[in-house]
Amino acid sequence: MTADTDHAREMIPVLRRLGTVVDTAGRTEASVIAELRAFRPDGILTFSEFRIADTVRLAQAFGLPYHAPDALEAITHKDRQRERFAAAGLDAVRFRTVTALEQVAEAIDHVGFPAIVKPVVGASSRNTIAVADPGECRTAVAAALSGTEGPAETAVMLEELLVGRPVDAPWGDYIAVDVVARGDDVRPVFVTSKFALAEPFRERGGYGGHSVLPDAEIRQVCDLACRAVGTLGIHGVADVEIKLTVEGPRVIEVNGRLGAWVDDLALRSGTTDPADIAVKAALGHPCTPAAPFGHGPAAFHYLVVPPMGARRVKAVHDVPALRRLPYVDRVTVLAEPGDRADWRIGSGSNVAAVTGVAPDHDALAETVAAIEGTYWIDYE
Known part of the structure; x- marks a missing residue:
């Protein structure tokens, strides 16, 4: 099923070589569900951050296993995610959700500095910047909410800045772990080590499967990633970003889909096959992930x-x-x-x-x- 976007429409000829395509452009969700029902689907999956909510609704309509509906907000909203982590005793980070400039002063009083301003809902490091004082904070929040200098946000978070430990260039002070979850069974699939961020918080990509980190630390990071996913009601694949601090690994965020470039890096490094694991998990087929990192x-x-x-x-x-x-x-x-x-x-x-x-x-x-x-x- 393709979304009503320019990119999706461009991909339809390619996708039709692989199977049947249901185009959703200009259609109601009810009409799409009626067409899909004829195919009697056995599983459901999305690789897009922006289609998770649609996929949850379709899973409900067909009685298919996927992310729990009551977990959707925590999966897609960073502030709700922080609340879940704190309630589960997994990790506690000071934050406040801000929807108007009048809320900035109270948010600063609670969070303190250094802090980070970022969208409550979003991806790809959009409108994300560190702030060190009230003036910087107010300016960043005003710009994000107004959209005068970039994309407009309806809500942002002011969040305690997780300070990474010193690392040598070009390596990053954070790492990502993709996992597969079926009920209480949550297992690591692939570890993506990261390059240093470009200012202010823009990703420069990653590499795998052999990390510069020692194996013992990678296992610790994988354990934290699996526990984070286990608190959110995720079914299927998820991508967890983790900050490497002097006190130990801390959760940055969980995304309810496969991470960017993960399948490509895993295959080219000869480590594992995340997309195959994701499809098998969606269909309820047995899948036992290989080791999530290698030494080649x-x-x-x-x-x-x-x-x-x-x-x-x-x-x-x-x-x-x-x-x-x-x-x-x-x-x-x-x-x-x-x-x-x-x-x-x-x-x-x-x-x-x-x-x-x-x-x-x-x-x-x-x-x-x-x-x-x-x-x-x-x-x-």
């Missing part, structure tokens, strides 16, 4: 992110210079001259994705440095 070469997906001060792509040139770098297999250019490059739109302003496989961590670090040192694009 590191498959990577590196995102080239504009500097924070950039506002627009001015020129793109010499892309082959990126392709000639050692261990790079593919470069996907995501921007054209004239495209917006505002940090407020998060991953929507990424200008390229560079993928490949490095034999070890030293080679991967050298490759990342070479990508960042290659002159191939100009900004305004």
